[in-house]
Amino acid sequence: MNMYIKRDIGLAVQDPISLQRSLSAFNARRLTPALPTGDWRARLSRDADMATIEGDWLEEERSAQIGRAASAPREGTAFVAWIEELKITGPGQGDRLFDYLAETASLDEMRWFLAQEVTGEAGFDDLAALSQLRLPSRPKMEVARNYWDEMGRGNMKGMHGPMLAVLAQALDVRSLMDPNVWEAVALGNLMAGLALNRRYAYHSLGALGVIELTAPGRAAKVSEGLRRLGVAAKVRRYFDLHAVLDIKHSEAWNAEVFLPLVDARPETATALAEGALMRLQAGARCFARYRAELGIK
Numbered sequence: 001m002n003m004y005i006k007r008d009i010g011l012a013v014q015d016p017i018s019l020q021r022s023l024s025a026f027n028a029r030r031l032t033p034a035l036p037t038g039d040w041r042a043r044l045s046r047d048a049d050m051a052t053i054e055g056d057w058l059e060e061e062r063s064a065q066i067g068r069a070a071s072a073p074r075e076g077t078a079f080v081a082w083i084e085e086l087k088i089t090g091p092g093q094g095d096r097l098f099d100y101l102a103e104t105a106s107l108d109e110m111r112w113f114l115a116q117e118v119t120g121e122a123g124f125d126d127l128a129a130l131s132q133l134r135l136p137s138r139p140k141m142e143v144a145r146n147y148w149d150e151m152g153r154g155n156m157k158g159m160h161g162p163m164l165a166v167l168a169q170a171l172d173v174r175s176l177m178d179p180n181v182w183e184a185v186a187l188g189n190l191m192a193g194l195a196l197n198r199r200y201a202y203h204s205l206g207a208l209g210v211i212e213l214t215a216p217g218r219a220a221k222v223s224e225g226l227r228r229l230g231v232a233a234k235v236r237r238y239f240d241l242h243a244v245l246d247i248k249h250s251e252a253w254n255a256e257v258f259l260p261l262v263d264a265r266p267e268t269a270t271a272l273a274e275g276a277l278m279r280l281q282a283g284a285r286c287f288a289r290y291r292a293e294l295g296i297k
């Protein structure tokens with residue numbers, strides 16, 4: 001049994017669903033703008049318990065990747081080549097779920113899939129903003145460029161987060177969002193946990209970089225499925241855009257974030273690699289569950 005399950009602090013974390021829901025509520029509390037309240041001391045002490053539970057869970061996720069991540073080279077160029085390999089050999093890559101979505105899924109199945117994806121989406125913009133704190137100038141600048149793209153380069157209609165919301169609204173996926181499978185909730189909790197705890201600063205950068213690396217292939221398949229199902233181009237835009245833009249984002253992240261960080265501090269290679277693998281594994285866990293739910297053989 002897992003460490004966080006053994007811990008007796010009176011919080012509902014007996015099973016993966018309760019654990020992930022508790023963490024999700026914890027992240028909402030930490031990230032949502034709020035006002036001072038009289039019970040802040042009590043909340044702080046409850047949040048300290050949650051932070052411990054989160055830490056145990058993140059360490060469990062990390063421990064599963066330590067072996068493979070140890071093979072990541074501690075030199076910039078070789079490290080980038082190692083990371084790029086994950087596009088083919090990483091957990092969840094080439095999952096047949098995406099062929100199914102492109103070629104076979106019904107509109108309701110696609111809507112269910114999107115509901116899960118919206119749940120697991122922690123907001124690349126905020127994750128990037130949190131992850132760039134006190135980085136050296138070169139990687140900081142690349143995260144800033146990426147953030148600016150997320151912000152539609154200053155054009156509200158081009159912001160990526162709202163673009164996904166447009167799709168979710170047009171296909172009315174909100175009504176399907178509860179109950180969500182815990183694997184999808186866990187994906188968002190993983191990204192938030194890495195971004196909000198500076199001891200995982202490099203893990204977070206690794207996880208964000210591997211999203212850019214692996215998203216285009218999946219986005220293209222989802223977009224193909226949406227087109228097949230007659231979903232209008234302006235509604236599909238989030239996936240059409242990421243099928244193309246993230247190829248550029250990935251190249252830039254490799255060259256301007258991974259390469260200089262590893263060359264300056266070779267010991268960060270392992271942390272970047274662990275973070276990348278943790279993210280891919282969390283994705284793979286979702287794909288397997290989605291396939292099971294959709295009855296894909």
Ligand SMILES: [Fe+2]
Pocket residue numbers: 124150160242
């Ligand atoms: Fe984006």
Ligand SMILES: [Fe+2]
Pocket residue numbers: 212245246249
């Ligand atoms: Fe991107």
